[in-house]
Amino acid sequence: MKIAVGSDHGGFKLKPVVIETIEKLGAECYDFGCYDGSSVDYVDYAKKVADAVLSGEYDLGILICGTGIGMSIAANKFKGIRCAHCEDVYSAKMTRLHNDANILAIGERVTGAGLAEEIVKAFIETPFSKDERHIKRIEKIREIEDENFK
Ligand code: RB5
Numbered sequence: 001m002k003i004a005v006g007s008d009h010g011g012f013k014l015k016p017v018v019i020e021t022i023e024k025l026g027a028e029c030y031d032f033g034c035y036d037g038s039s040v041d042y043v044d045y046a047k048k049v050a051d052a053v054l055s056g057e058y059d060l061g062i063l064i065c066g067t068g069i070g071m072s073i074a075a076n077k078f079k080g081i082r083c084a085h086c087e088d089v090y091s092a093k094m095t096r097l098h099n100d101a102n103i104l105a106i107g108e109r110v111t112g113a114g115l116a117e118e119i120v121k122a123f124i125e126t127p128f129s130k131d132e133r134h135i136k137r138i139e140k141i142r143e144i145e146d147e148n149f150k
Contacts, residue, residue: 003124004052004061006032006045007108008071011064013037014108014116018062021120030058046074050081053102061103062120068107075103079149082141084123087111092119096126098134 003022007015012034022029032048034040042065049061061083063071068085075083083103084095087110095101104123106116128134 001027001060001124002058003027003029004032004049004058005029005063006034006049006061006071007064008034008040008042008045008066009037010042010066011068011071011106011108014064014106014111014113017113017116018064018106018120021117022062022124025121025124027124042070043074046071047078049103050075050078050083054078054080059102060124062123063103063105064108065105066107066109068105068110072103072105075105079145082138086119086123089115089118089122092122093126096123097129098131098137100128100134100138 005018019029033045046063049063052058053061063075065071072083072085075081081103082099082101083105084101085105086092106119
């Protein structure tokens with residue numbers, strides 16, 4: 001499994017924890033930046049990770065900013081991205097099972113390192129349920145995207 005990771009300066013300190021967690025699980029990981037703590041725009045890193053996931057080269061993405069909110073708003077503007085902003089393990093698990101979320105967004109200023117590790121683990125280790133009712137709902141999301149995105 002290949003995971004694309006990105007953060008802004010607000011998520012920069014939590015990113016090594018996320019990367020270490022991914023690697024401990026035996027998954028491959030690429031860090032799309034940022035690479036230091038200087039102030040940057042989260043949107044640019046959401047775009048890099050969203051593009052990486054949409055290219056098919058990466059199975060999942062993880063985005064970190066101060067709250068996780070800006071990253072999730074930006075990532076969800078990309079057709080085909082289902083980015084879940086999670087602050088607990090249950091949501092991270094359920095968004096894979098039910099929504100087939102392909103990007104996780106977390107907030108360094110909200111979620112501590114230990115919890116972030118558990119959230120990332122749940123997100124990566126949980127497969128999509130492939131249950132018909134969930135497939136149908138995701139299909140409806142795709143229809144909305146087709147109607148509203150170029
Ligand atoms: C940066 O200060 C902060 O606004 C950003 O990391 C994020 O929390 C935005 O949603």
